[in-house]
Amino acid sequence: xxxxxxxxxxxxxxxxxxxxxxxxDQVAQLESQLAGDEAARRYYGELxxxxxxxxxxxxxxxxxxxxxxxxxRLLEETVEGAGWTGAATGVDEDLKPARFSQQEATGEIERYxxxxxxxxxxxxxxxxxxxRPERREWDFxxxxxxxxxxxxxxxxxxxxxxxxxxxxxxxxxxxxxxxxHFHANRVVATLADSADxxxxxxxESDRLRCGWMRLExxxxxxxxxxxxxxxxxxxxxxELRSANRMFLQDGKLTARVPPRAxxxxxxxxxxxxxDFGTEFGLLTGGGRADExxxxxxxVRFKSARRRRARRWEQSLTKGQAATxxxxxQVQVQAVKERPVQFVRTLEETNEPGQPAGQLxxxxxxxxxxxxxxxxxxxxxxxxxxxxxxxxxxxRVRGSGYxxxxxxxxxxxxxxxxGGDGPFRVSSAGTTFSGFPDTSGTCYRTILNGAVxxxxxxxxxxxxxxxxxxxEGPSIGMHASAGITFDLDRIxxxxxHVDVAAFRALCGVSETVxxxxxxxxxxxxxxxxxxxxxxxxxxxxxxxxxxAESKWIDVPLSAEDRFLTLATTGANDCxxxxxxxxxxxxxxRTK
Amino acid sequence: xxSKATRRxxxxxxxxxxxxxxxxxxxVPHGPDADDIMQETATVMWExxxxxxxxxxxxxxxxxxxxxxxxxxxxxxxxxxxxxSDELLSLLxxxxxxxLDQTNPRLDALRFCLRRLRREDRRLVRRHYExxxxxxxxxxxxxxxxxxxxxxxxxxxxxxxxxVNLRLASxxxxx
Numbered sequence: 087x088x089x090x091x092x093x094x095x096x097x098x099x100x101x102x103x104x105x106x107x108x109x110x111d112q113v114a115q116l117e118s119q120l121a122g123d124e125a126a127r128r129y130y131g132e133l134x135x136x137x138x139x140x141x142x143x144x145x146x147x148x149x150x151x152x153x154x155x156x157x158x159r160l161l162e163e164t165v166e167g168a169g170w171t172g173a174a175t176g177v178d179e180d181l182k183p184a185r186f187s188q189q190e191a192t193g194e195i196e197r198y199x200x201x202x203x204x205x206x207x208x209x210x211x212x213x214x215x216x217x218r219p220e221r222r223e224w225d226f227x228x229x230x231x232x233x234x235x236x237x238x239x240x241x242x243x244x245x246x247x248x249x250x251x252x253x254x255x256x257x258x259x260x261x262x263x264x265x266x267h268f269h270a271n272r273v274v275a276t277l278a279d280s281a282d283x284x285x286x287x288x289x290e291s292d293r294l295r296c297g298w299m300r301l302e303x304x305x306x307x308x309x310x311x312x313x314x315x316x317x318x319x320x321x322x323x324x325e326l327r328s329a330n331r332m333f334l335q336d337g338k339l340t341a342r343v344p345p346r347a348x349x350x351x352x353x354x355x356x357x358x359x360x361d362f363g364t365e366f367g368l369l370t371g372g373g374r375a376d377e378x379x380x381x382x383x384x385v386r387f388k389s390a391r392r393r394r395a396r397r398w399e400q401s402l403t404k405g406q407a408a409t410x411x412x413x414x415q416v417q418v419q420a421v422k423e424r425p426v427q428f429v430r431t432l433e434e435t436n437e438p439g440q441p442a443g444q445l446x447x448x449x450x451x452x453x454x455x456x457x458x459x460x461x462x463x464x465x466x467x468x469x470x471x472x473x474x475x476x477x478x479x480x481r482v483r484g485s486g487y488x489x490x491x492x493x494x495x496x497x498x499x500x501x502x503x504g505g506d507g508p509f510r511v512s513s514a515g516t517t518f519s520g521f522p523d524t525s526g527t528c529y530r531t532i533l534n535g536a537v538x539x540x541x542x543x544x545x546x547x548x549x550x551x552x553x554x555x556x557e558g559p560s561i562g563m564h565a566s567a568g569i570t571f572d573l574d575r576i577x578x579x580x581x582h583v584d585v586a587a588f589r590a591l592c593g594v595s596e597t598v599x600x601x602x603x604x605x606x607x608x609x610x611x612x613x614x615x616x617x618x619x620x621x622x623x624x625x626x627x628x629x630x631x632x633a634e635s636k637w638i639d640v641p642l643s644a645e646d647r648f649l650t651l652a653t654t655g656a657n658d659c660x661x662x663x664x665x666x667x668x669x670x671x672x673x674r675t676k
Numbered sequence: 677x678x679s680k681a682t683r684r685x686x687x688x689x690x691x692x693x694x695x696x697x698x699x700x701x702x703x704v705p706h707g708p709d710a711d712d713i714m715q716e717t718a719t720v721m722w723e724x725x726x727x728x729x730x731x732x733x734x735x736x737x738x739x740x741x742x743x744x745x746x747x748x749x750x751x752x753x754x755x756x757x758x759x760x761s762d763e764l765l766s767l768l769x770x771x772x773x774x775x776l777d778q779t780n781p782r783l784d785a786l787r788f789c790l791r792r793l794r795r796e797d798r799r800l801v802r803r804h805y806e807x808x809x810x811x812x813x814x815x816x817x818x819x820x821x822x823x824x825x826x827x828x829x830x831x832x833x834x835x836x837x838x839x840v841n842l843r844l845a846s847x848x849x850x851x
Binding site: 103127131133135139140143144146279280494580 | 697705706708711763764767771775776782786798801802810811827831833834838840841842
């Protein structure tokens with residue numbers, strides 16, 4: 087079969103047919119291709135489902151407000167066609183669009199009040215016409231009667247004016263209440279995009295109003311009305327306060343502020359960041375110091391106004407990062423000295439369906455699909471197999487091989503220890519006998535984005551070079567730890583490519599030399615392992631000081647299924663800050 | 677029909693409509709014709725809902741009705757529109773079954789994948805499917821060639837298909 091995505095001919099024929107634009111020759115061509123190719127028929131079935139969903143439920147799938155119009159229309163036509171009217175109320179209640187928008191609601195109220203007023207005035211005019219006296223000859227009795235009627239009319243007019251005033255007052259009051267309600271719940275931003283976003287309460291629409299929101303997982307991009315684009319990284323709790331202001335209770339965000347939104351402000355419980363047309367990242371909560379990274383322009387980072395402790399204020403410019411502890415002590419460093427924590431764009435350069443030839447294994451560790459959708463700073467605890475949103479593990483004993491069926495392409499994790507003989511390294515039961523006797527302990531989470539820490543030094547980004555610095559994606563794997571990827575699952579998703587090779591630069595972070603305390607010089611070496619189906623394909627013992635690194639290039643064939651990466655250190659190993667930089671699966675079109 | 681039965685019908689209908697529509701498309705891969713058949717199928721489903729046994733497979737029941745409507749359509753239209761040979765249809769029905777059974781998880785994944793499209797691609801999908809604009813009319817308005825726009829639409833559909841498969845596989849569902 088022609089490969090869908092590269093040769094668009096088959097796809098074009100299918101779409102032409104579906105849209106009713108195909109001629110007989112094109113139908114015959116499609117029929118011929120489908121008849122002779124099972125893969126083409128499967129592709130056809132998959133496109134049909136997508137087409138069916140989009141044609142029948144576009145509003146629901148595309149996230150438009152309101153109910154699914156196509157479905158409602160179809161149901162209405164069905165019901166009308168069947169001559170059914172009796173239970174219409176029930177249907178309306180269940181299936182009509184869930185609610186009016188705020189503007190529609192306001193409009194409805196105003197229209198209703200206006201209709202009431204007009205109806206009332208019409209009625210008054212009708213009564214007036216009916217009561218109008220006919221012309222007669224003058225006589226005293228008539229004059230007296232006329233005077234009496236005129237008085238009555240005058241009184242009636244006064245009463246009517248009072249009633250009109252009352253109705254107008256009600257309208258004004260309604261308008262005022264609606265206006266106030268509107269102001270408090272006004273739309274201040276738009277949910278522009280998201281990736282794997284799991285909300286505590288999913289926003290009802292893309293139009294976001296003032297109020298609290300909590301993103302449990304994933305990423306969401308919010309565009310404020312004044313133009314600021316904010317990416318929040320789950321877990322994150324925040325409040326939208328106006329079109330140019332928000333409150334970050336807990337979590338991480340990145341803000342890109344255009345010149346017209348200068349002054350965009352983010353408050354946290356302890357600090358305030360005021361922007362001057364720039365891009366910055368902000369982290370707060372989780373028991374850590376607030377931290378700001380400035381990627382462009384300038385920001386003012388200062389204590390919260392209501393804070394009673396020492397007041398402080400710090401201007402930061404491009405490339406600077408600042409942390410502030412609870413006593414108000416501010417520390418300024420270069421951004422590149424700090425761990426990479428902030429996602430700065432949701433734009434993908436490697437869309438599904440457009441294999442760019444590589445998959446990033448670090449991204450998979452972060453919960454992604456290898457195309458950059460994983461979360462930086464997210465990883466897997468090798469002692470439990472659970473995903474964790476931060477580097478939360480600290481010196482925990484391993485529990486053998488832990489399968490992780492819920493983690494996409496990751497088959498399992500483990501803390502390698504060869505002391506007790508062959509060690510299991512895959513869900514299929516494959517074992518490996520070459521691991522050395524280790525302490526059986528892991529020290530850190532297996533992380534997307536290697537970070538390390540040596541108390542009392544701060545958490546910092548790991549770094550490797552082979553003559554030139556490599557700042558690409560990385561997997562942090564403090565010895566001893568191991569992770570196995572299931573290549574078959576990747577092949578299932580990308581049936582039109584071969585997984586041709588695994589490449590990465592491995593080594594011990596160069597930062598060991600900077601952060602190891604004088605009295606605690608690094609001991610031992612870290613051994614890096616790459617296994618394929620339990621067979622050693624690569625291993626290297628690398629020293630921390632002076633830092634050593636080595637490129638891995640392991641060819642893979644269609645029969646290879648489990649790819650295992652591991653680091654081991656001897657019992658007395660210290661500062662075993664192992665990492666794999668740019669861990670990549672090379673893909674090749676079949 | 678009682679109000680309760682009415683609600684039950686609409687609930688079942690809405691949960692299965694895309695699956696039934698996809699089934700119709702296998703036989704009649706022509707959107708406008710499939711819409712007509714779906715409309716007729718929905719009407720018969722509504723009229724005969726009292727014959728549906730609660731607890732049994734609603735989609736299967738609906739597909740039987742759809743199948744008869746498809747046969748009616750084939751008799752009426754012959755090969756006037758897109759109609760595949762019986763041999764190909766039997767292959768398609770047999771092989772599409774697995775995909776059609778996954779319709780709802782696939783559409784859940786599709787909802788996610790649509791959000792991952794580039795903005796201009798999502799706008800194009802919205803114009804075509806939600807606003808009902810034909811590819812030809814969109815191409816004319818945008819001053820682009822119809823063929824070029826078809827290629828773009830194919831690329832978008834391929835992206836969505838790959839993303840849906842990826843999403844299903846990453847959740848342990850057969851793709």
